Amino acid sequence: MGAVIPRDRRLPLALHALGMAVVGYGVVVGRSVELHGAWVAWATALAIAAWAMVEVLPRPDDRPGRRPALTAVRRAATLVGVAVASFSVVPTNGTHLAPQAVLIIVAIADEGAPVWLGATAAAIATVLTPLGAVATHASPSVSYLAAVAVWMLIGITRRQSGVAIARTRELEARQLEARAQEARAGALAARQAAASDIHDVLAHSLGGLVIQLDAAEALLEAGRVGEARVTVSQARVLAAEGLADSRRAVAALRAPDEPVLGDHIGRAGPVGDGGAGCGEPVRDGQAGLRSEPLGARGEAVRPSRRSEPVNPGRRGEPGGDDEPRGPFPASPATDLRDAAERLLRTHRELGGRVAARLDLARAPAPIPAPLAGAFARALQEALSNARRHAPGTPVEASLVATDELLTLTVSNPLAPAAVGGGGPAPAAVGGHGLVGMAERFALLPGGAATAGEHDGRFVVRARARVAAG
Structure with missing residues (x-):
């Protein structure tokens, strides 16, 4: 039984x-x-x-x-x-x-x-x-007929109770499934955000390292040991900045409620007394196209006393000047401007040429940190792609704020191979940075980001609403 x-x-x-x-x-x-x-x-x-x-x-x-x-x-x-x-x-x-x-x-x-x-x-x-x-x-006896009515009422009550219980269980099952789907969607979104942040950090720092090390190799082959030493020093600073950015990205993932723009985004390496100029590419027979950072008067950039770290620790090591200083709260327009200027300066020191327009006077202060961080990452991605896929070409960058919108436009001429049909455009070369950029802006109010060819140029556009409502 x-x-x-x-x-x-x-x-x-x-x-x-x-x-x-x-x-x-x-x-x-x-x-x-x-x-x-x-x-x-x-x-x-x-x-x-x-x-x-x-x-x-x-x-x-x-x-x-x-x-x-x-x-x-x-x-x-x-x-x-x-x-x-x-x-x-x-x-x-x-x-x-x-x-x-x-x-x-x-x-x-x-x-x-x-x-x-x-x-x-x-x-x-x-x-x-x-x-x-x-x-x-x-x-x-009438009481027997009344008993039949009582049995009917009891049966109806139990039936309604059973139906209500069944509906409640079905609703609970649907809620559990909805919560499970929401958890899966949240986990997927977190993975995508982590992938975008890691890509932004690694693509920028490692791409810059490749350019600097290629330039150092070309200088060594040409017998210009002193200038090669300066380039290697700059590469080391760039690696330290990449490490700091990586730590900051991990900190942001561990504490998502504390947005991090980072005071090291695009921070330039050591600059000479004359400032960072626009380096012209030099060609070497074995190393190919190289980028040699030059000073304002054309000489190689060398570290000066002003570029030495205040902290006696070594750069990139605990206690050194490149140790991340931690997150800071929602940043005003001046902080976004500072991050953009650092990215532009780094691009120039890596051999790139860029004409920039930064007009943030009408931006409300403070600009929320997620918004500022998204635009800083978008500018970083656009400049990295320009260095990687069209080295040496002049870049035009514009970051403009109106009463309601903040817009970014970065464009550069397509590389000769891409223009002639012999090679893919930057968006098609195996990276995920542009996809992550579009996903990041899709989460912002009024946000959108696009990238593609237009009139022989590769153009990256991003916008988001900065005004309340």
């Missing part, structure tokens, strides 16, 4: 079995058979048998996929049991009210049963209860 009957049904079935025994005992003790004949005993047996079949046979919602014949047998047993019990309620002095009540309540309350089954059972009880009294020459 334990292998067939579910554990949660064992106690109810035991109580029903006890009720059946009490009904049989009541009929015997009440001498109903002696007073009205053997048919009362047969009626009692049929009522108890119908009661047992209804409780033992599986409900349609308990065993999905069962044969329809069992469902038909269960419904027939319900109606037969109600008819027999109702007709013999008065002759048994109300003893058969128990099977009548159980069968009517179950027929109405079962959500898997059709409504007509409960209505038919109640109608049969209403008609046959007084007929049984007339057949045995007893006066029909």
Whole structure:
């Protein structure tokens, strides 16, 4: 029995079995058979048998996929049991009210049963209860008919309660699934954000390192050891800045509620007394196209006392000047301007040429850090792509604020291979920076970012709303 009957049904079935025994005992003790004949005993047996079949046979919602014949047998047993019990309620002095009540309540309350089954059972009880009294020459009692109404109300209440419980469970299941989907979407968004930040940091720092090391190699091959040493020193500073940016990106991922723009974004390396000029590319027979950073008077940039770190620690090491100074809160327009100027200065020191326009006078202060960080990353990505895919070409950059919008436009001529159809445009060369940039701006109010070819130039455009509302 334990292998067939579910554990949660064992106690109810035991109580029903006890009720059946009490009904049989009541009929015997009440001498109903002696007073009205053997048919009362047969009626009692049929009522108890119908009661047992209804409780033992599986409900349609308990065993999905069962044969329809069992469902038909269960419904027939319900109606037969109600008819027999109702007709013999008065002759048994109300003893058969128990099977009548159980069968009517179950027929109405079962959500898997059709409504007509409960209505038919109640109608049969209403008609046959007084007929049984007339057949045995007893006066029909109104209380027995009132009992039928009570069974109907109990059945309706239980059915509505069952439907409400089922709907609640379905709603809870949907909510759990929605929360699971939201968690998966949040995890995916976090992974995409982490991938974008890591790409921005590594593409900028490693790309700059490649250019600087290539330039150092070309200088060494040309016998210009002193200038090569300066270039290697600048490469080391760039590596330290990349490490600081990486730490800052990890800190932002660990504490997403504390936006970080970073005071090292695009920070230039050591500059000479004459300032950072626009380095012209030099070509070497073995090293290919190289970028040699030059000072304002054309000489190689060398470290000066002003570029030495105040902290005596080594750059890029704990306690050194390149150790990240930590996040700062929402930045005013001057901080975004400072980050942009540092990125432009770094681009020039890496051999790039850029004409920039920074017009942030109308930008509201403070500019939210996520907004400022997104524009700084977009400018960083555009300049890195220009150095990587079109080295030596002049870049035009514009960062302009109006009363409502902040817009960034960066463009550069396409490399000769891309113009002639011999090579892909920057957006097609295996990187994810432009995709991450578009995703980052899509999360900003009124934000959008695009990149593509236009009139022989590769153009990166980004915009976002800065005004409230």
